[in-house]
Amino acid sequence: EAFVTLTVEIQAKSPAISFINSNKGKPLLVADEYTFKLNKATTTTKYWICTINGCAAKVHTDSTNLLMKTVGNHSHLPEKEKLEVREVREKIKQRAINETIPIPRIYDEECAKAMLSTTAIAILPSEREMNSGINKARRAITPIIPTTQVFDIPESFSKTLNKNDFLITDKMITRRQRILLFSTSEQLKMLFAAETVFMDGTFSTCPSMFDQVYTIHAIKYDQCE
Template sequence: MMTTACSSLFGDNHSPSPVISFVMSQKEKPLLVSDEYIFKLNKTTTTSKYWICADIACSAKIHTNTNNQLTKMTGEHSHVPEKETIAVREFREKIKQRVIEETTPIPRIYDEECAKATLSTAAIAVLPNSAINKARRAVTPIIPTTQLFDIPGPFARTLRDNTFLTIDKLITRRQMMILFASDEQLKMLFSAETILMDGTFSSCPKIFDQVYTKHGIKYEQSFPCVFGLLPNRLKPTYQFLFHELKFIAIQMKLDFAPKIVMSDFEPALMGVVKTEFSAATHSSCYFHFTQAIYRNI
């Protein structure tokens, strides 16, 4: 919310100078706020803006210049101040701004802001949700229905504007592989003597087969380094994955040659690991080991 103060235009009888601020309407139009009253824009000229009280029965008016600095006030308000209405609008703007800038689920944003707000329960209850959901949809790409899609720029880079989309390639005519990793994560993976690999299926987008992650061990801790979307669990796909990572390592003047590789017992993967990392020890983690035993009981 932008706030400005009026310069000394009203003489000693109007001191201190009124402070004005601005909030947005549900239709994304600016509303001027002064002394807990709301004004809407009535007319604009090349030098001035003319605001009228949002209550149609009220005669109070405000003039500002084109820089939104207060120049004149006329009339008296015929109604009580709208303190809670203004607070609700400010509250909604905070939520909307977070919804646009973050990927945090909307209900969580709503709960966090409600916990910080000083609004009454009745005021919060009447807040419209449609505008908030609409704001999120406006900045969120449509969920694709095939693997043939482009990734928008903001989703291909980190919050610090560094590259995050590492691989975005078709491996067959209609099947794509996507890998996300920052340069720092790739350096950690390529320099790790022990790497962990695993796929998950329950949280995978429907158009892909699995979310595949690679972790590097450093300081005796496991750090996620690469997040991938794979179209299947076939041997050529895993070969493509490792070839691409090795090529990236060469470009970074590093060597992707771990000494220990840990994964599940997937036959296609085990064969590729044996070929691509012939000098490495390939073992399974305890979780996958017990799973394999249980399946054969």
């Protein structure tokens, strides 16, 4: 008969940490579904404290954000749902900045993709509530609407994503009348081949120094382009 002695070394599992941005763009450390904000940083160490007021839990990382140690215990339960919501919000914001599709559509797509828990859905801000900050982020990278007819058109508005021409005419008709024509060559081919075209002028969406936005639509595959 042989006796086997097993020594079991119990080691406190160190949490995996990651980082996200707060609504205000400040970095937050995430460990085991708890969030920490940066309280103090020295040349070697960053001191993170729990985002819940009065909670004593802390995390120390080195200056490159590697975990050094955790200190103290949380006086509350983890905020899993808040984190889910924060991640969705951040994704929507990044897409709103990097893409030009309407924000309500980004919102719907990202909410569907995130497969949030019912609690998270309950605390998810509505599209309207979320919109103001996200709109601001998008506006910050969209050029301001010029106040006179004389302005340069950035490449992101004059070329397609494939770098083909989109601004096909940019002409002063008289000294004070400028006409801008936007289309891809593919769209022109479609237009010229169409049996029916629709034309419509609108004043309401037009910047004040232009008279009118005029759109021409052609039908293809029974859908208006």
